[in-house]
Amino acid sequence: xxxxxxxxxxxxxxxxxxxxxxxxxIYICYDRTTGKELAKPVYEALAKRGYSVFVDVLPEQEGEYxxxxxxxxxxxxxxxxxMTNGVLDKCIYSDNYVRxxxxxxxxxxxxIIPIQHKSFVEPTDMPxxxxxxxxxxxxxxxxxxFGSMIDKLCLYLQSEPDENGTDMTDPDMIFSDEPKPYVFxxxxxxxxxxxxxxxxxxxxxxISCWMAPYSIPAGEEYIMVINDAIDNCACLLxxxxxAAQNSKYVEREVWLALEDNKTIIPMQIDNMxxxxxxxxxxxxLQIIEVDEINKNSESFNKVVKAIxxxxxxx
Numbered sequence: 001x002x003x004x005x006x007x008x009x010x011x012x013x014x015x016x017x018x019x020x021x022x023x024x025x026i027y028i029c030y031d032r033t034t035g036k037e038l039a040k041p042v043y044e045a046l047a048k049r050g051y052s053v054f055v056d057v058l059p060e061q062e063g064e065y066x067x068x069x070x071x072x073x074x075x076x077x078x079x080x081x082x083m084t085n086g087v088l089d090k091c092i093y094s095d096n097y098v099r100x101x102x103x104x105x106x107x108x109x110x111x112i113i114p115i116q117h118k119s120f121v122e123p124t125d126m127p128x129x130x131x132x133x134x135x136x137x138x139x140x141x142x143x144x145x146f147g148s149m150i151d152k153l154c155l156y157l158q159s160e161p162d163e164n165g166t167d168m169t170d171p172d173m174i175f176s177d178e179p180k181p182y183v184f185x186x187x188x189x190x191x192x193x194x195x196x197x198x199x200x201x202x203x204x205x206x207i208s209c210w211m212a213p214y215s216i217p218a219g220e221e222y223i224m225v226i227n228d229a230i231d232n233c234a235c236l237l238x239x240x241x242x243a244a245q246n247s248k249y250v251e252r253e254v255w256l257a258l259e260d261n262k263t264i265i266p267m268q269i270d271n272m273x274x275x276x277x278x279x280x281x282x283x284x285l286q287i288i289e290v291d292e293i294n295k296n297s298e299s300f301n302k303v304v305k306a307i308x309x310x311x312x313x314x
Contacts, residue, residue, distance in 0.1 A: 024072055025078060025159035026051055027079050028043055029080065029081045029098060029105070030081075031082070031098055032057070038082050038084060045146075049154065052159070056069060073104045073105055073110065078157050079112045081133065085121065092127060099127065113139065118142040122134065183310070184210045184229055184237065184262075185209055185239065186253040186254060191239055195239055197293050198237070198239065198267075201293070201304075205304060234262075234310045235263040235265055237265050241270050242272040245272070245274065266282055266285055268288065268290065
């Protein structure tokens with residue numbers, strides 16, 4: 001499953017939305033593939049000591065996210081670079097996020113502290129823009145215990161711990177590969193305004209939603225993305241209208257959900273009679289007729305409750 005549209009990333013973007021406007025003293029730069037196992041305990045250890053720490057867990061920074069990271073690096077004091085196997089080899093590419101972060105830190109004259117893992121091998125060649133990273137005094141993980149390494153790291157930091165340091169979002173949750181349950185919203189494009197309202201209200205309730213076209217990254221094939229999204233959803237919300245039941249795309253999505261043994265929650269939002277094709281698929285399911293789509297609607301809240309029971313909102 002493509003990580004760009006995975007349910008995990010819905011959660012990560014929500015975390016990012018909450019923290020992006022805050023200023024951090026420490027920025028942790030690492031390779032998302034090879035550096036996670038070291039970045040996580042370093043982040044956790046510093047956060048527990050009261051330091052204000054930022055660590056990005058998105059697989060790639062693009063557009064506004066890249067700019068947000070630039071601002072965080074600009075305003076931080078310390079820049080910790082996790083040096084693991086292959087991290088600098090990937091920096092030959094100008095769009096590599098680690099390269100962008102290192103360049104920004106050097107340009108802004110941040111206090112750069114490399115932590116070199118025993119797996120790290122210095123590349124024979126690297127872009128001139130980041131070559132100076134090898135000149136900074138490094139901390140070597142294999143020469144001391146983890147606790148001693150953190151003690152030494154703190155001596156190198158120019159930042160000071162504070163009782164109001166990092167809002168300790170659970171590192172296990174941030175770095176986890178386990179996706180957060182979400183609801184797949186199936187609808188016909190004639191009802192897109194109502195579908196968007198449903199998505200907005202569910203999101204406000206803390207429910208992660210997957211809905212085309214917003215959850216489909218540019219360049220991806222709709223069919224493959226939708227297949228994966230239904231395969232990994234906790235349940236499917238069918239926004240049932242006359243146009244929806246006559247849509248081959250909606251019918252296909254419902255069939256896929258049925259084949260995957262997903263819970264299907266039909267929400268009827270207009271006057272209609274269930275046709276033979278869709279009746280064959282969902283005829284034995286309870287259809288919730290919703291008079292109004294708003295947070296005060298008793299019928300709509302029945303839909304919300306049914307979804308919450310599947311995604312297990314806490």
